[in-house]
Amino acid sequence: MSTSPEGVKLDVTILGSSDAFCSGGHPHASYLVETRQATFLVDCGPTVLLALKRQPIDTASLDFVVISHMHGDHFGGVPFLLLEYIYERPRTRPLTIYGPPGIAARVWTLMRALYPDVLPEKLGFELAFVELLPERRVTVADVEMHPVRVPHQDEDVSLAICFTSGGKRLLYSGDSPWDDRFIDLARGVDLFLCECTAYEDPMGRHIQWTTLKPLVPKLECKRLVLIHLGRDMRAHCAEIGVECATEGLKIST
Ligand SMILES: [Zn+2]
Ligand SMILES: [Zn+2]
Numbered sequence: 744m745s746t747s748p749e750g751v752k753l754d755v756t757i758l759g760s761s762d763a764f765c766s767g768g769h770p771h772a773s774y775l776v777e778t779r780q781a782t783f784l785v786d787c788g789p790t791v792l793l794a795l796k797r798q799p800i801d802t803a804s805l806d807f808v809v810i811s812h813m814h815g816d817h818f819g820g821v822p823f824l825l826l827e828y829i830y831e832r833p834r835t836r837p838l839t840i841y842g843p844p845g846i847a848a849r850v851w852t853l854m855r856a857l858y859p860d861v862l863p864e865k866l867g868f869e870l871a872f873v874e875l876l877p878e879r880r881v882t883v884a885d886v887e888m889h890p891v892r893v894p895h896q897d898e899d900v901s902l903a904i905c906f907t908s909g910g911k912r913l914l915y916s917g918d919s920p921w922d923d924r925f926i927d928l929a930r931g932v933d934l935f936l937c938e939c940t941a942y943e944d945p946m947g948r949h950i951q952w953t954t955l956k957p958l959v960p961k962l963e964c965k966r967l968v969l970i971h972l973g974r975d976m977r978a979h980c981a982e983i984g985v986e987c988a989t990e991g992l993k994i995s996t
Contacts, residue, residue: 751909752779753996755934757970758794759786760988762940762949763816766974769990770794771816774915774936774970778908780884784808785904785915791820792827798991803832807883809875810842811917812901813849818842822854822861829867837869841881841888843900847872875902885909891928893919895948903928911996914964918971920948926961933996935964936988938971942979952976952983959985966994 754777759770771788775795782804784791795802802824810818821840828834840846850872854861863870875881877892877900887907895901895918905928906913912932916925919938929935940949949971959967970988972980980987 750779751911752777753906753908753911753913753933754778755913755936755994755996756798756800757968757988757990757992757994758784758798758800759788759790760970760972760990761977762946762971762973763814764973765790766972767977769972769977771820772971773820775800776886776906776913778885781806781886781908783883783886785906786811786817786917787820787824788816789819789823792823794990801832802827803834805838807839807841809888809904810840810846811904811915812843812895813846813899814896814918817918818846818850819853821850822857825854825866825870826858826861829861829865834866834868837871839871839873839883841873841875841883843902844874844876845899846874875904877902891924893917893922895919905932913996916950916970918949921950921954921958926958929962929964929967932964934966934968934994935962936968936970937962939969939976939987940971940973942973942975944975946973949973952979956983966996968992968994 756775758773761769770790774785875890889905890902941951
């Protein structure tokens with residue numbers, strides 16, 4: 744694990760780089776972020792336990808969880824993580840899940856569908872939810888989160904999030920179609936994890952490579968890594984000249 748001379752740390756490990764379909768056999772969206780004072784998940788797809796244990800990363804090391812939006816491939820792993828903390832790695836310290844408005848109700852609705860017997864009082868630890876509101880900055884330990892609403896959904900809120908720690912900055916697009924605000928948001932960041940689900944055929948409200956390609960020179964980030972890769976996009980990763988995420992890739996900014 745590397746740290747800069749000043750002792751600042753913002754490291755990202757790719758846990759899952761696929762779209763909703765586990766294209767190419769890759770796990771769903773999930774990223775481990777480590778700073779000097781915090782270790783946390785950004786998104787928590789259904790395959791999150793598989794992805795963590797393959798590294799391996801001790802599930803007990805997670806201080807908190809951040810959810811960009813409430814699509815299944817981004818938060819469907821939360822019930823399994825909570826189950827892990829009841830049975831496999833019994834947790835006593837509190838856990839906070841940060842996510843868009845409505846996150847608590849959606850997680851408990853999901854939990855009731857999957858494991859109806861798991862009630863809040865059975866967790867054995869305090870589970871808290873904090874709603875991330877667009878443009879409302881939240882600081883946790885040495886991490887500042889700046890959520891920005893992106894046009895991925897109409898009613899539910901989808902967020903891109905800029906994380907800052909000790910002057911290091913990570914921009915996470917979440918799921919989103921291209922939005923020109925990414926040019927401003929990416930300026931000067933150490934790492935931009937930018938979704939690029941499709942290669943050339945539009946795939947819902949997502950970014951496709953043929954849209955992103957001419958914009959790459961405008962992205963003044965220090966490192967650009969494409970994530971949330973669909974089947975066709977994955978097939979072109981070797982030839983596009985921009986780095987594509989793969990599991991286990993650890994990026995020290
Ligand atoms: Zn997704
Ligand atoms: Zn989505």
